[in-house]
Every structure is written in structure tokens, then in C-alpha cells.
Amino acid sequence: RKEVEQDPGPFNVPEGATVAFNCTYSNSASQSFFWYRQDCRKEPKLLMSVYSSGNEDGRFTAQLNRASQYISLLIRDSKLSDSATYLCVVTPFRENTDKLIFGTGTRLQVFP
Amino acid sequence: NAGVTQTPKFQVLKTGQSMTLQCAQDMNHEYMSWYRQDPGMGLRLIHYSVGAGITDQGEVPNGYNVSRSTTEDFPLRLLSAAPSQTSVYFCASSSQGQGLSPLHFGNGTRLTVT
Numbered sequence: 626r627k628e629v630e631q632d633p634g635p636f637n638v639p640e641g642a643t644v645a646f647n648c649t650y651s652n653s654a655s656q657s658f659f660w661y662r663q664d665c666r667k668e669p670k671l672l673m674s675v676y677s678s679g680n681e682d683g684r685f686t687a688q689l690n691r692a693s694q695y696i697s698l699l700i701r702d703s704k705l706s707d708s709a710t711y712l713c714v715v716t717p718f719r720e721n722t723d724k725l726i727f728g729t730g731t732r733l734q735v736f737p
Numbered sequence: 738n739a740g741v742t743q744t745p746k747f748q749v750l751k752t753g754q755s756m757t758l759q760c761a762q763d764m765n766h767e768y769m770s771w772y773r774q775d776p777g778m779g780l781r782l783i784h785y786s787v788g789a790g791i792t793d794q795g796e797v798p799n800g801y802n803v804s805r806s807t808t809e810d811f812p813l814r815l816l817s818a819a820p821s822q823t824s825v826y827f828c829a830s831s832s833q834g835q836g837l838s839p840l841h842f843g844n845g846t847r848l849t850v851t
Contacts, residue, residue: 629779657836668827668842669780712779716836724795725836727772727780 626651629715631728638735642703646731648713649695658689658696659714663730669712672698703735739763743828743843750818750850758813758846760828766841768831769811770795771803773824774845780827786811787834818850 631648638644650658658675673680675687675696686699696715700707713728744759762769770785772795782795786805800822802814811830815822825847829840 633777659839661840668845669840670842671839674839724782724785725840729777729779 628652628717628726629713629728631711631713631731633729633731635732635734638703638733640703640705640735640737642735643699643701644703644733645697645699646711646713646733647695647697648715648728648731649693650713650715650717650726651694652715652717653691653694655694655715655717657716658687659725660685660687660696660698661712661714661727663710663712665709669727672711700733703733705735705737708733708735741828741830741841741843743826743846745846746844748846748848750815750848752818752820752850754818756815756818758815758826758828758848760811760813760843761809762811762828762830762841763809764830764832764841765808766830766832767808768834769805770829770840771801771811771813772827772829773797773822774827775824783813783826815848818848820850822848823850824848 660672661669662672663669679688684701688697710730710732712730741762767788771783772780774780784803786792828843831838
């Protein structure tokens, strides 16, 4: 089983739709969780960190479920500019926070 | 503010050639790292550094060397290029350990080994 797994998609949604992605992780000792966004042929950029209590940034909501070992990203009122690949990122070990594990990404395509 | 600068953007090598991918950051970040990104594999950590003079191996270090003589620069050397090293390479930096602060990535280097 991969340490971090994501549905590769693509998720094709119309503008204004709500879409959600999940990401599962295998190591229960994982400590930090992030969502990064990567546009086609560009570098990844941090979208948001994921906190135990859940957090929201405008149209984006991230949640952590430690019992089931997954994190989620909800995008409301999708915009064309949200089209990108969304990478789930996890720090796998409690002892060493210098190594991040990246998922392979979920591709989102928003159409008019 | 330039952030993280990688050069070159594109490179084609023949099997057996060596080269250095350059990475520089102007944010005074202590932590720097190199990743490679391959289709279906996600980003994988090659080497990382927690400060000048300190480097360590990541998940896929074989065939690559790094050094960190200054805080700003973290070059990645391919010793003898192989077709399996065809990939997109990203350099990244962060102000703290990678789990504690965001990673800032360079624009990437697309390397093809023939």
C-alpha cells in the first residue's frame, strides 16, 4: 500500500459546482498534512495546511480524520482558475519532520 | 524578490554525461531540498539539507550528489546520467523543517537523458 494515496481523477466539474477530494495515508504516526496545488508544467504551491480541527480559507475547506486516516479538500463555487492538480502531502514520521511524502495528485478540470 | 531560482530550465544529456543543476534562494531559508517528479509517482525526495554544511539522503539518492557550502545555494550533481534519470527536478526551500513551514519551489528543470 502506498504511504499516501489519491484518486488521480480527472474530476470534470462545471463552474459553480462543489467538489471534494480525499487522500488516505498509511502511517498512523503522521503528524502534519498539507494540500499543494500544481498547475500544468509549473511548480507546486502551498494551498493550505490541514489542522486537526479543520480549517477554511475562502472557498476551500480542509479536514483531517485521524481515525480513518484521511484528509479531504472541499472546493465550493468552483472557478475556471481552480483547474489544476491538487497534491496531498504528509509528514510520515513523528521523529523526523524533514521528509514529506507527496501523493500523485488529483486533477481537477472546471469547465464553463 | 526572486525566491527559489533553478537553472537550467531544460537540459538534454547523453548517457554517461555528468552535469550540475543549480538552485539558489534569497529568502535566507535554512532548509533546502531536491525532488524529482515522474508521471504516476508523485514528487520524490532526492537529497535535503537542514543548513550550510549539512546534507542528508532522501528517498531516491542513488546517482546524485549534493553539497551545501552556503545558505543560499544547493546544487544537485548527476554523476553519470542514465535514461532512468529523465524527469522534472524541483528544488525547494523552507524556513523551518519541512513539516513546519511551507515549501517554496523553483520553476523546475526538465531533464532528458538519451
